Amino acid sequence: MRIAFSGGGTLGSVTPLLAAAQAVRVSRPDCALLWIGTDFGPEERLVREAGIDFRAVSSGKLRRYLAWRNLTDLGRIVRGFFQVWSLFGRERPDVLVSAGGFVAVPAVWAAWCRRVPVHLHQMDIRPGLANRLSAPFAASFSVAFEKSLADFASKKPVWTGNPVRGELFAGSREAAAGLFGLEAGMPTVLVIGGGTGASTMNELVRQAVPELASKAQLIHLTGQGKAAPLPGASPRYHQLEFLTGDIRHAYAAADLVVTRAGMGVLTELAALGLPAVILPIPGTHQEENAAFFAAAGAALVIDESRVPPRQFAAAVLGLLADRPRLEALRLAMRRLNKADAAQNMAGLILKAAAGAPGR
Numbered sequence: 103m104r105i106a107f108s109g110g111g112t113l114g115s116v117t118p119l120l121a122a123a124q125a126v127r128v129s130r131p132d133c134a135l136l137w138i139g140t141d142f143g144p145e146e147r148l149v150r151e152a153g154i155d156f157r158a159v160s161s162g163k164l165r166r167y168l169a170w171r172n173l174t175d176l177g178r179i180v181r182g183f184f185q186v187w188s189l190f191g192r193e194r195p196d197v198l199v200s201a202g203g204f205v206a207v208p209a210v211w212a213a214w215c216r217r218v219p220v221h222l223h224q225m226d227i228r229p230g231l232a233n234r235l236s237a238p239f240a241a242s243f244s245v246a247f248e249k250s251l252a253d254f255a256s257k258k259p260v261w262t263g264n265p266v267r268g269e270l271f272a273g274s275r276e277a278a279a280g281l282f283g284l285e286a287g288m289p290t291v292l293v294i295g296g297g298t299g300a301s302t303m304n305e306l307v308r309q310a311v312p313e314l315a316s317k318a319q320l321i322h323l324t325g326q327g328k329a330a331p332l333p334g335a336s337p338r339y340h341q342l343e344f345l346t347g348d349i350r351h352a353y354a355a356a357d358l359v360v361t362r363a364g365m366g367v368l369t370e371l372a373a374l375g376l377p378a379v380i381l382p383i384p385g386t387h388q389e390e391n392a393a394f395f396a397a398a399g400a401a402l403v404i405d406e407s408r409v410p411p412r413q414f415a416a417a418v419l420g421l422l423a424d425r426p427r428l429e430a431l432r433l434a435m436r437r438l439n440k441a442d443a444a445q446n447m448a449g450l451i452l453k454a455a456a457g458a459p460g461r
Contacts (some may be wrong), residue, residue, distance in 0.1 A: 103455055105134045106195035110139030111204030114364040119201050120152055121265030124247055125448035138209050144326050151346055159185040161205040182208035190216040192428040196455035202232040210236040219454045224250045225365040242454045246445050262447045263368040263440025273354030282321055282340045287423045292356035293322040300362055303381050306406055308332055311339050313415035321352050340426055363388035372439040377431035381406045400434035
C-alpha cells in the first residue's frame, strides 16, 4: 500500500499530517509513504527527518482579492497539477491525504484525474479556499472541530480531532536548559512566529524584550530567514529561526507560549496543556481560530495592531505572575484536545486506501 500526503508552504497543514502519517505507520508498517510539498516552504526538512520520501512541486497562493501575482501563481498551480499528475502516474498511490495549504488544490485535482481517492482534513474553524475547492473530489473527510461538521455536511465528515505528533510528549526541561542556555527557576516564554515567520509579531516581541527579560527568559522562534540581530539584548533572550525535533524540549520548558493562531500549533498546545497568548494575523481565518480558543477560556488573545510593546510585555508578565489563571488556561487547553485524533484519522486514511480502484 502506498499513501501520499500533500501539504506545505507553511507548517500549518504539515504537522498534523505528519502525526497522521506516524499513526498510519503504526497500523501498517508495510505502507510506503510519499509527501508532495512546495519548492519554497519549510516543510521539506521536517518531512525528510520523519523518513518520508519528499517531492517538491510548483504551487501558488489562492487569493480572494485582485493582485497581479494571481496570474503568475495560477501558472504555478497549473504546472503543479501536471507535475503531480505525472508523479502519480509513476508512483500510483492508493490514496492522497490533504489538509489544505498551497499545494493542496493541484494535488487533489490531479489525484481525481488519476482516480486516486482523496481523504481531506479540515483543521481551521473557518473553511479555507483550498479545502472548499478540494471538497467535491474527496472520498472521505475528517474535521478537527465539531463545528465543522455542518460546513461540509454533504461529505459526511467524521469528527476526529486534529492529530499531534507523539514525540512532542517526550520533551525535557533539563534538555532545554542545555540546548538554549536557560536559567533554572526563571519563567520561560516560548514565542512561535511560524515556519515562515511573522515579521510584525517578531518586531513587537523584540521591542518588548527589555521589559520581558527583566522577569522572564525567552525562546523566540522567528521563522526561516526572519532572525535579526538585537544589539544589547539580554542574555535571557534566545533567538532561533526554526526547530524540528528539539521543539519538544522548547515546549517542555515553556510556562507560557506566545503564538500566531495557526491550528497546527494551537492543537499541539492543547495536547500539551500549555497556556497561550495568541496574536492572530489580522483579517484572516486565524482570528476565528483565536476567538474559538479564547471563548473556551484556553488563551488570551491580543490584537497586535493595537498593542504597544510595553503593554504587550505587561500582559505577558501579568499572566506569568497569575498562577491560578495560568492553571485555568492550562486545564481549558487540555479540554480542547482529542487524544485519539491521529489514530482516528489513520483509520479513515487506510479505509480510503483499501477502497482504491484496482485494490
